[in-house]
Amino acid sequence: MRCRALRILFAHSIALWILLSSSVLWAGDPYLEWWTLHTPHARIHYPKGLEPIAERVANWYEGLHEEMGEGLRWSPSHLVQIVITDDTDSANGSATAFPYNTVRLFVTAPDDMSPLGDYDDWYLELLSHEYTHILQMDNITGVPALINAVVGRTFAPNQAQPRWILEGFAIIHESRHSTGGRIRSTMFDMFLRADVLDERLMGLDQMSHSPRRWPQGNVWYLYGSRFLSWIQDIYGYDVFAAVAADTGSQLIPYGLNRNIRRVTGRTYEELFVAWQQYLREHYRKQLDPVYRRGLREGTRLTTRGEWISNPRFVPPAARTQAEHTEVIFHGGNSHDRSGFYRVLMDGSRRAQPLEEPLIVRADGQCSASFLPDGTMIYAALEPWRREYFFNDLHRIGPHQRAPSGTEPSIQRLTFGHRARDPDVSPDGRQIVYVVNTRGTSYLKIADISSEGAIRDSRTLVPSARFEQAYTPRFSPDGKHVAYSVWTRGGYRDIRIVEVATGQFQQLQHDRAMDMQPSYSRDGKYLLFTSDRTGIANIYALELATGALHQVTNVRTGAYQPELSPDGTTLVYVGYTSFGYDLFAMPFEASRFLEPLPYVPERPQAPVEPSRTNWERRPYNPLSTLWPRAITLSYGPGTYGQALTVQTTGSDVAGHHSIALSANFETERTLPHISGRYSYNRLPFAYVSSVFSTLAPRKGYLVNDREPVWYERTIGWTNGLIYAKPRAYEGQNYALSYSIARSGGDLPVGKDLDPYARVGRDPTRGMLGVVRASWTYANTERYAMSVGPERGFSLGAAVDFGDIYTASDYSIYSFTYQTTAYLPMPWLRHHSAAFHLGGGVSAGTYPRRGLYYVGGFMDTNIQDVINNTMFQSGFVLRGYEPISFIGSQYHLANVEYRFPIASVDRGISTLPVFLQRLSGNLFVDYGGAFNTLDTDHPRDQFHTGLGGELLIDLQLGYFGVINSRLGYAKGFGEFAVPGGQTYLAISAPF
DSSP: OHHHHHHHHHHHHHHHHHHHHHHHHTTTTTOOOEEEEEETTEEEEEETTOHHHHHHHHHHHHHHHHHHHHHHTOOOSSOEEEEEEOOBSSOOEEEEOSSSOEEEEEOOOOOTTOTTOOOSOHHHHHHHHHHHHHHHHTOOOHHHHHHHHHHBSOOOGGGGSOHHHHHHHHHHHHHHTSSOSTTTOHHHHHHHHHHHHTTOOOOHHHHTSOOOSTTTTHHHHHHHHHHHHHHHHHHOTTHHHHHHHHHTTOSSTTOHHHHHHHHHSSOHHHHHHHHHHHHHHHHHHHHHHHHHHOOBOOEEOOOOOBEEEEEEEOOGGGOSOTTSEEEEEEEEOSSSOOEEEEEEEETTEEOSOOOOOEEEEOOSSOOEEEOTTSOEEEEEEEEETTTEEEEEEEEEOTTOOBTTSOOTTOEEOOSSOOEEEEEEOTTSSEEEEEEEETTEEEEEEEEEOTTSOEEEEEEEEOOOTTOEEEEEEEOTTSSEEEEEEEETTTEEEEEEEETTTOOEEEOOOSSSBEEEEEEOTTSSEEEEEEOTTSSOEEEEEETTTOOEEEOOBOSSOEEEEEEOTTSOEEEEEEEETTEEEEEEEEOOGGGOBOOOOOOOOOOOOOOOOOOOOOEEEEOOTHHHHSOOBEEEEEEEOSSSEEEEEEEEEEOTTSSEEEEEEEEEETTOSSOEEEEEEEEOSSSSEEEEEEEEEEEEEOOOBBTTBOOOEEEEEEEEEEEEEEEEEETTEEEEEEEEEEEEEEEOOOOOOSSOOTTSOOOBOOOOEEEEEEEEEEEEEOOBOOTTOSSOOBEEEEEEEEEEESGGGTOSSOEEEEEEEEEEEEEOSSSTTOEEEEEEEEEEEESSOTTSOOEEEOSOOOOOHHHHHHHOOOOOSOOOTTBOTTOEEESEEEEEEEEEEEEEEEEEEESTTSSEEEEEEEEEEEEEEEEEESSOOSSSGGGGOEEEEEEEEEEEEEETTTEEEEEEEEEEEEOSTTBOTTOEEEEEEOOOO
């Protein structure tokens, strides 16, 4: 016993030693030192280095707490936890009422083409938006409040509303409490105007769920904000405060039309019809002066839609066809990879061939520029220190392609530099770009060495705190750089800076969005985008005279101008209801229009709050770690009915998490209990769990009887998980050690028979197992894919238990899984999926685990909804569940998947929405057995084939259920007679 105890102690000591020693090896990297500001109504948590932002957020929040609380007639029931991070180059935030009121803010400001880009103070806009969510979701009264008082916060009726209500309401307030926001955004207005022009207005059913059509996730923000703002203009500012109060008292939160009718006398359905009529009339009036001046719109070059940006003419050294002009652009949509594509042109018209080949796969805020020899330098997202994905600069040689994004032809130039918007000087010796850090972006210039490396990076124009620089472009002589800048107060203007001195000239200072400058090749014009008329158009500034001309006069919007090398063709990014595309038009001075004067309509930006010295303390995770609520479920258990009680907790910064569970059987007094703890402040995740279970067992023989006895098992597991991400692929490693002791009182009874057979003791004792696993994946799927469509995944796991792991029994097992996906060349989103998996086990432990294969189990829809119970797609269809059992199994699946219909329709605001229907033809082949029969191996493997209708259904506005309605035919004596018809809740593997 003493040796066994020492082995157990040694095994766990090794795990803990690894845990503790690595914190010394990695001190300060990748960890951050966290601090907290204490204000009267919030706790603001942030990493060291973000103090100025945390103080600004704290000051804004305390003002908003009073102002917005009075306006919305609600005050949060508890302190609001606000977490500020700078671990992404994206601008965003989030809010939730579970398990406590929490707001998360990214400090990065919006990028050049973001719909969020019209703001006077990014943190004011972001905070007012997210705090509106808190005031709305925290509004809980009546029966829901009573439930939460008993079991903790588990129910917030307002948080269960469709996203267009939540986000639309928040956008109204981000604009109400600032002089920017998406209510005033001309880009957001363009999105809706295009839908009206193309007669593609969405319905209430699509707004209320997750439609796949453009503008996808922006649908809730766009339609919700405009619709609710229109209702508020008619019925008054208080209308949605009253709706939130009514909703917050409802036990069933899906009576949307009832709630709004109580306040306005009309349902959303009635109001939506009137709003559509208003939109048509509103945009007719908006476009009348545009038509009167005469349209200046280009010819559409691309039809990809969704997202296209940053066109550049390709220099002759990098062209694929010398007789055609070529343009590259960054594009991404719901159907294929994001990256840089190429289009061929003939003057202002598109040339053959029609294909747009992918040059380089790239995600993020991507733009490109060329060296004189045709080498392309571009920005794209890359992992940094395994914890972050930041924009960095890359290069690829002329005529080279990297469609997967992992080819060796790609050379990474910066590492964790957070660099974007590169532009190379005409002589190829220098490069300008923008760097983002701690909420401020800076204009940088660097030298390009003869080997192509970036050297001597330095700031070209210093940025004041929170200023933003965008899209720098060299002049044709390389002596100047034009770029767009956001400055305090919400001003987005164009500057021209002298490279030699850093001195700059600012061309505007108004609230119009003046951005994306580019020079004509002869240096005569500086082109840029401006929304000074309420619609974004291209303007040309004559640098010699200062004369300004309007080049385009479009109905939707025109962005990112780029002139051809001969100065005769203008390419720009235009917009339709299908998204952004490239357009081209002749660049002719005779077609220019006289620009209309900018008419200021914005009020003065809000006065910044006075600075307060809030109390600052080191971050303490305990204040938010402890569980706030319990969940209860009652249903079948091991012995009869059982009550399950669960609770979870995590600190707001995500350093620690805990989970506790207890299962109380009605026929046994001892509960099943388990606990889990994870720690995430190391280069890997550390997980520790304990459990105690009680289960009826057989295998015990006494007095010629096999009575049932009750086994109590107590165990402890320590594990480490290490992730190794790369661009477009990733690996995970896991190592764990588990020790468990099983035992129990054996019933002997009375009147033992001395002539009975020799008794047999059941399995009891210690089981110690080491588990190691590895996975790799580079699979790809897109919004319109039926399932994963490209790439492959690999995985393997080994379990080892023996005397060396403090085990009374031996156990050895090996499992493997691999999948592969291949898109079919004939039709979009038709793909073949392949899977091969298996496992084998051995050892002296009688219950070491048997493998089984078979068909889908019967689906209980209530379990699916309540407990998120989804089945694996790795099955042997055409046979009953668990048809074949053994100490090893091997299973292969081949599926041909294809889309049938993208439905995206529901019934008004009801929480049911059919997204799409797809088909699947399959062949399964596999079996489970103890020993492979080498003489007749085919007898141990079985075949099933058939077809399935795949149904994607959205329930409750947020959850998606992937169901399969199928028929499978098995073969042989074990197959289901006549074939198997089934309904299973299971996503494609």
